[in-house]
Amino acid sequence: MSQPEACAFLADASARLRSPAAGWLSPLSFGVDLGTATIVITAVDAARRPVYWNFLPCEAVRDGVVVKFAEAAAAVRALARAAADALDLEIAEAATAYPPGVPEAEARACRYVLENAGVTCRRLVDEVSAAQALLRISDGAVVDVGGGSTGVGVVEHGELVSLSDAPGGGHHLDLILAGALGLSIEEAERRKREDGAAVSAILKPGFERIANSIGRQIGARTVRAVHLVGGAVRVPNAAQVISHYLGVSAFGYPHSELVTPFGIAVS
Template identity: 40%
Template sequence: MAITWETAATLLDRANLILNIESPLSFSGPMHVGIDLGTSDVVLMVLDSHGSPVAVFLEWAEVVRDGVVVDFIGAMEIVRRLIKKAENRLGVTISAASTSFPPGTDPRLSTNIIETIGLNVLSAMDEPSCVANLLQLDKTAVVDVGGGTTGTAVVQRGCVVFSDDEPTGGTHISLVIAGHFNISFEEAENRKRHSQGHDILRLA
């Protein structure tokens, strides 16, 4: 199902509004579940049959580093918690999910976690290609700056003709900020997320 940029922005706004909201929601019908294991966080999102978010849960974590799971047990526990929260909110049982992974890395980065906790993997695709396919892009490069890696997909005539991943992302930006200002990594991360008044753009 292809959508427009405007629709994508609206759906992301909706997802942000219900982020980590656990209050019960009357829900029935088909659903689509997506799980993303990132360097900085793990996200689970449930969409209804119209593609609108009905449950979104995020937990900050460091279970993945530069496209590699460094804490398998920790990742499993986080995904289990997020699934339980979504099930409690919607009054459903989640048995399957789709996932994504950095381009150029092994899809098992995500699929092993999902399968080990007892879910079926419906699909797995590299992250930039997910965006390219969803928006039906053509003659376009999709750049996904993650916490530990930056993925790029080049799309031509509706097909991904090139996809690659570089081991540089938001974490490395935080390290540069920390080194320049001689501050802790945690403070650098905070300045990056709330850059107003910190003049970090002059480092570019």
């Protein structure tokens, strides 16, 4: 998919929050993203068009490790039921994902969360491969800056040649903001989302730290561009700070938090 096509997909997708697209082509494919901040369910149709998504705030999964199994399963069950009602069909199966680098035994817990919620896990994929399944970039780095961690995949000639993940993401930005302005973490999170432009200068060192992590994960490879996805890069100027630090062009997708969740559905 070209960058403009990906942006058009994401603009379409963002309008489908709890609001199914009309005239979708059967069968639908579902994805469940067990994130650190939220659990997201997505659906695409047979033509790979975005059809539906919904989310619940949930802190039952931390960096791919299921810390509160029953809560995670209850959230998935509630999301699957709401999706079934909205789309007027049963959700028999879905794909789900884990951050690259999570040991296999931990990743399997993601599968069990779905199955405990009555949804068969048709595929268990890492989050960066999921993002690439949607974006299909030919050369560059796919970088998912989530709430808890930053995942990096290097793509050469359309193939992922390296995959990794390191701690650091949106939650760390909240800590910086809370410290700088004397706010609670919750208030810092709200300010970051609602008044990002006003706090982006304070967050610059936080994005430089994220850029440093991206650079270390890319290692000795040369990348043409960095493709930024995940909710944390929605802060204004995030892509510019990362690009300047790395000396590589960086592109932050609009609705960047939807790339991995919809990528899971197309995986």
